Amino acid sequence: MKGFFYDTLLDEENICNLEREKKMLQQGVLQKKKFVVCGARNTGKTSLVKNVVIPYFQKKHSKSFALFVDLMEVKSLESIHQRIQIGFESAFSSAFPAKNLVALTKQFLSQLRPEVSFDSLTGSPTLSLGISRDKKSISFLEIFTIINKKISKNMSVLLVLDEFQDIALIPEAQGLFRQAFQELRKIPLILMGSKKHILSQLFAKPNAPLASFGEDLEFEKIAYEVYHQYISERFHFRKLKIDFPTARELQDALFRIPESINIVCADLCENHERKKIEPQDIFQSIDHVLEKRRSRFEEWLSHFSEKEEEILVALAKFGPIKHPTSQVFLKEIHSTARTISLTISSFLDKSVIERNEEGFCIADPLLFYFLKKFR
Ligand SMILES: Nc1ncnc2c1ncn2[C@@H]1O[C@H](COP(=O)(O)OP(=O)(O)OP(=O)(O)O)[C@@H](O)[C@H]1O
Ligand SMILES: [Mg+2]
CATH class of the missing domain: 1.10.10.10 (Winged helix-like DNA-binding domain superfamily/Winged helix DNA-binding domain)
Known part of the structure; x- marks a missing residue:
């Protein structure tokens, strides 16, 4: 359903534009390229990769294995291991049919002390690696080696590490990732992040372990005309109209950030019907949104x-x-x-x-x- 969504990942029909980024990523993953994707916050990076590029990759291969890991706010090497392990467990469980999971777990993962348990209500299996014995996570190097040496020999693999810049503060992590990535020569990889200045410390500094790794892709601002059309299409359900200069003013007022534009447009739809939206309606709506979110901002500022x-x-x-x-x-x-x-x-x-x-x-x-x- 078409609408103005926020605080959530978007499905393909609600992603405005990003055609250039989509094409480059879709072609690139088939060609086994490595990408460093960067863009301001809330510009649709995760939605595009998770809900469009990964499904596209899976559709293009009869047997595929897609690992998606969110590294947001990782604080230690142990937490990186843990996040990658959890991502791997879930990718593994969803890559194979439930009835074969136990056998395949033995075939691929025997050295990782795997356990497969079954949900008592649904009967669906879940994989967990090595946790029960010593509560320590498996090193991600070990996981990457299994992906490279075993899984990728049988199926097409795609790896995505979101909020990758957050590894920057952990000593050792950069060197270990370099070591892991060097092995993955034939596997497409997408590293994503929103903090450009930290990403460039990781990839652009000549002496950094990951210097000159991969191909850069920066999410560009969506053209005013294209977002105007996106807004008009969705206003149509409420019989609202907005002309181009006003839509442009709305986008500028919200720094051209899609999520904030969607929040204000959703409020306009809630409070108006059958009319032409004027600039004063936009600023009234921003005030209205601030009222609704005031306690949230106050709480956030208290830190x-x-x-x-x-x-x-x-x-x-x-x-x-x-x-x-x-x-x-x-x-x-x-x-x-x-x-x-x-x-x-x-x-x-x-x-x-x-x-x-x-x-x-x-x-x-x-x-x-x-x-x-x-x-
Ligand atoms: N291209 C777009 N079209 C419409 N809305 C968008 C678009 N991109 C982002 N949004 C808005 O931003 C929200 C967040 O999207 P998403 O999490 O995919 O962005 P992100 O770039 O990964 O953000 P972050 O940098 O915080 O990880 C969505 O819920 C939606 O409101
Ligand atoms: Mg994201």
């Missing part, structure tokens, strides 16, 4: 110190700021240059703010309006 909040508010009210350690900005928030640069770099790492040609600014448009209105 920051007073000084950190002050810096965020200043960025919202006076940003974009080209030089946050300039005297003018320092005076505004009564702080030292050192405190500000540490805070700014931690905000960048957490994607709370971003840096573009105009300077540092709040990344989430709704947080931006919230800070301007309620602080």
Whole structure:
């Protein structure tokens, strides 16, 4: 069903555009390419790869094995092992017919102490590796070796590691991934992330273990006309209309970020019918959304110190700021240059703010309006 969805992965019919990215990834995985995919937050990376590229790969091969792992916020090597192990268990269980799982587990995974248990209600089998004995996860190097040496000999394999940049803070991880990837010469691989500055530390720094690995693919902003059409199609169900200049203003007001645009459009649909949407309706809707999300923002802000909040508010009210350690900005928030640069770099790492040609600014448009209105 067509609609404005948010806080969720999208199915193909609700992904606006991304045609270029889709074509490159679909062709690339068939050619066994390695990609480093990057794009701002909430621009459809995970939806496209998980709900379009992986199913396409599976359709193109009679026997396929697709491993998808989300590495968001991994804090240690052990948690990387664990995430990859969990992803592997689920990929393995869904790659093979239930009736063959026990036999295939023995064939492929005998050295990993596998256990297959059966759900008492549905009877469907679940695989778990080595956990029962010592509670330690299997090293992901071992898992990658099995994929490479055994599974890929029998079926077409695709590997996807989402939020890959989060491994950057874990010593050893980069070197181990380099070692693992070197083995996977004939297996397509997609590494994804939203934090461009950290991804470039991993892949663009000449002396980094993963330097010059793979082919870059950056998700571009969706053209104004294309998103206008996407909005009009969905407004049609409520007999709403929006002309191009107003649709463009809406997209700009929300920094052209698809998720925020969808949130506001869903609110417009909820509150209007049979009319032409005007710019004032958009800003009324943004206010309306802020009211609904106010306690969420307040709770989120409560995790920051007073000084950190002050810096965020200043960025919202006076940003974009080209030089946050300039005297003018320092005076505004009564702080030292050192405190500000540490805070700014931690905000960048957490994607709370971003840096573009105009300077540092709040990344989430709704947080931006919230800070301007309620602080
Ligand atoms: N191309 C698109 N068309 C319509 N909506 C989109 C598009 N891309 C992203 N969205 C919106 O963004 C939300 C998040 O999508 P998704 O998780 O796929 O993005 P992401 O780029 O992986 O985000 P993150 O960087 O947070 O991982 C969706 O629920 C939807 O509201
Ligand atoms: Mg994602």
